[in-house]
């Protein structure tokens with residue numbers, strides 16, 4: 330193999346070019362690993378591109394007035410009597426799962442947290458700087474090997490892992506199909522971020538996991554249809570063959586977090602039936618996807634973010650359909666993330682936040698979910714108590730929810746509500762602060778004591794766009810009388826309102842210079858202004874933002 334030298338000291342396999350360098354990269358991206366990644370790229374990139382083109386085509390249909398619906402051509406799958414493969418022991422009891430970005434302290438804290446599972450996240454909560462990705466993969470490799478430790482920079486605390494049997498079961502969430510890894514060029518093309526994240530993790534950890542009677546377990550984000558699930562399945566088959574793993578050793582849990590995917594839950598389970606272990610209600614991306622998918626439907630505008638709660642009927646329908654579908658097929662129906670995190674220094678506010686999380690978990694366990702997510706270790710006992718009290722068995726697949734009857738209209742019904750000035754301003758603030766932190770390498774931040782990540786920020790961004798463009802969209806949809814939307818105090822939602830909110834924002838931020846990503850706030854303001862002003866809604870905030878990273 331003739332190696333191509335890129336950055337001095339960073340070797341790449343034939344026709345693989347690494348365009349950046351980070352600590353420990355040479356031990357991770359060895360010639361063997363790069364050859365493996367190049368193989369994945371060459372075999373699957375054309376299909377990925379086809380699936381992405383189909384997304385655009387599907388969206389063109391929705392923009393022309395069509396509404397998402399259950400497919401006619403897959404009726405036999407929905408009506409058929411089949412089950413997914415049996416679940417591995419390690420993923421039978423998933424009542425509390427903690428999630429978080431992949432820095433060493435987080436990973437150690439999460440694995441030690443007492444949760445049943447830990448989803449190490451390269452997607453919504455990680456800003457994909459090259460340094461973060463390389464560090465994250467190194468950290469996970471050490472975690473699987475049992476050698477991970479971390480010293481706090483001030484030397485005050487040394488973090489080490491609990492014994493393996495006491496650790497949460499590790500699942501990894503690679504980035505979605507829409508993202509590229511620009512630092513790895515194969516034959517001159519950037520490789521898929523999904524294939525990079527999954528490929529590097531599987532390549533380095535499959536053998537060590539197999540030795541512990543585990544496998545590479547993944548959460549798959551932002552799928553839109555069964556063909557995308559089938560693509561993942563082909564990738565898993567290919568990786569298993571290449572690494573000499575038994576078929577089906579790699580497991581998948583799919584996030585149902587796009588509106589189109591809610592109409593294909595059976596089909597997605599079927600496409601991955603040899604390895605899928607569950608579906609998860611990724612509620613934040615789902616709300617974002619609802620807005621994005623129905624952007625050209627002026628009768629389906631959502632009220633402000635705070636009013637779009639899981640008890641709204643379209644979200645209840647989605648989660649109940651997910652439970653019914655999973656339990657019919659022998660898969661777990663995982664709940665999702667409440668955004669509240671513990672509030673320090675204000676006992677009353679903390680009690681109120683925890684009460685909201687408790688109510689959310691209670692709703693999930695009563696509805697029939699087999700487990701749930703928490704964003705913070707302090708929420709684990711609360712979630713565990715709620716599930717232990719009402720779910721004495723390791724899961725509740727016996728709750729078949731035959732009473733649930735969800736049709737197209739139920740999944741699409743827009744909630745009635747309002748947009749307040751505070752809600753509008755909060756969307757602006759969340760977008761700007763999140764984007765600034767993300768550009769600075771931090772993909773998950775607390776803002777006003779709520780966990781904010783790429784999915785929650787996307788809701789804020791797309792809502793602003795949808796409200797601001799409502800009059801134009803409504804006229805294009807055939808309503809020449811349409812006017813702008815209004816705040817509940819009567820002020821029109823227009824670009825003047827946005828400009829005032831953006832200009833006033835820096836002055837409203839207390840201790841601005843201490844905020845994560847403080848130095849990039851003006852850049853984030855400029856980006857949000859452009860994203861909101863564009864006639865065409867950008868599909869993902871992280872795509873233009875990624876061009877500014879590294």
Ligand SMILES: CC(=O)SCCNC(=O)CCNC(=O)[C@H](O)C(C)(C)COP(=O)(O)OP(=O)(O)OC[C@H]1O[C@@H](n2cnc3c(N)ncnc32)[C@H](O)[C@@H]1OP(=O)(O)O
Pocket residue numbers: 427428429430434435436438439450453454613614666670671703704705706773774775779780781782784785
């Ligand atoms: C929509 C979705 O996709 S949801 C999934 C993606 N989002 C997530 O995973 C959110 C993960 N959560 C987080 O990143 C964090 O909880 C934040 C950013 C919201 C808040 O973090 P912090 O401000 O550090 O919280 P806080 O100071 O209260 O943390 C206390 C301790 O808990 C640890 N901690 C907080 N959250 C987590 C977590 N998710 N996993 C592991 N440890 C955690 C902190 O590292 C800290 O540890 P230390 O005492 O050893 O220093």
Ligand SMILES: O=CC(=O)O
Pocket residue numbers: 453584586610611612613614615665666784
């Ligand atoms: O990934 C989870 C979500 O809610 O989005």
Ligand SMILES: [Mg+2]
Pocket residue numbers: 453550584586611613614784
């Ligand atoms: Mg998500």
